[in-house]
Amino acid sequence: MQITYHGHSCFELVNEKNILIDPFLSGNPLYNGADVEPDIIAVTHGHSDHLGDTADIASRTGATVVCNHEIAKYLQSEGIMAEIMNIGGVFEIDDVTFAMTEARHSSSINNIHAGGSAAGFVISENSIDGNSNNNDSSIIYHAGDTGLFTDMELIADLHTPEICMLPIGGRYTMNPEDAAIAASWIGADIVIPMHYNTFDSIKQDPMEFVELVGNLCDSEVIIMKPSETIEI
Numbered sequence: 001m002q003i004t005y006h007g008h009s010c011f012e013l014v015n016e017k018n019i020l021i022d023p024f025l026s027g028n029p030l031y032n033g034a035d036v037e038p039d040i041i042a043v044t045h046g047h048s049d050h051l052g053d054t055a056d057i058a059s060r061t062g063a064t065v066v067c068n069h070e071i072a073k074y075l076q077s078e079g080i081m082a083e084i085m086n087i088g089g090v091f092e093i094d095d096v097t098f099a100m101t102e103a104r105h106s107s108s109i110n111n112i113h114a115g116g117s118a119a120g121f122v123i124s125e126n127s128i129d130g131n132s133n134n135n136d137s138s139i140i141y142h143a144g145d146t147g148l149f150t151d152m153e154l155i156a157d158l159h160t161p162e163i164c165m166l167p168i169g170g171r172y173t174m175n176p177e178d179a180a181i182a183a184s185w186i187g188a189d190i191v192i193p194m195h196y197n198t199f200d201s202i203k204q205d206p207m208e209f210v211e212l213v214g215n216l217c218d219s220e221v222i223i224m225k226p227s228e229t230i231e232i
Contacts, residue, residue, distance in 0.1 A: 007227075009022045009195045017040060018038045022044055027049075039064070046115025047145070064082070086119075087102050087117055088100065100120070101155050102120070104147040105118035118144055118146070120144040138232055139159060140164070140165070141155065142164075145172060146173060156188075166191060168193040169195045176193075180209060180216055184217040188219055193223060206223045209221060
C-alpha cells in the first residue's frame with residue numbers, strides 16, 4: 001500500500017483502490033496541487049478543512065463518498081453519490097471495509113448546516129476470497145479531529161489497527177502530549193501525526209511527539225512531509 005500525505009489531515013491510500021480521506025486541497029497551504037483520482041472519498045466531519053473539495057472531486061471523478069448521514073444528505077442534494085453510515089457502523093464498498101469510530105469534536109457544513117457527529121475511520125481492504133487483511137493491505141485508523149478519550153482503547157481492541165493517523169495540533173484537537181497517550185493506547189505499529197503546522201494556530205514541533213511516543217510505547221512515528229509518499 002502507498003500512503004501519500006497531502007497536508008493537514010488529507011491522506012491518499014492506494015492499493016487495489018484509491019481512497020482519499022478528508023480532501024482539504026484548495027485553501028490548504030501545504031497542498032502542492034498534485035492530481036487526485038480517488039475511487040472512494042471518506043469524510044470524517046463537515047468542517048471546511050475536512051469536507052474541503054469533496055464535492056468537486058467526486059463530481060469530476062465519479063468517486064463515491066462515505067460519510068455520516070447529515071453530510072451524505074447534503075452531498076446528495078448537490079448531486080454527489082454519497083453512502084450513509086454512522087458511528088459504530090460498518091460499510092463495505094468495492095472490497096474496502098469502513099468502520100466509523102467516535103471522535104470528540106464538533107461538526108458543521110459551511111458554518112450553516114448541521115454536520116452530525118464528528119468521526120474517525122478504521123479502513124481495511126478485503127482479499128478476493130473475502131478475507132480481510134491480505135498481504136498487500138493494512139488496517140488503518142484515521143482518528144479525524146478529536147480530543148483524547150479512553151474508548152480509543154476499545155477501538156484498539158476491536159480493530160487492532162496497524163497504522164494510525166493522529167492529530168497533534170492542539171487548540172482544536174489533541175496536542176502532542178495527549179496524542180502520545182492515544183498512540184500508547186492504540187498500539188499501532190506505525191503512527192503518523194497530522195492536523196498541525198497548516199496554520200499558526202496549530203503550530204507544533206512533530207519531533208516532540210516522536211519523543212513523547214517513544215517514552216510511552218514501541219510504536220514507530222513516521223513524520224510525513226506534505227506531498228510525501230511512503231510504501232507500507
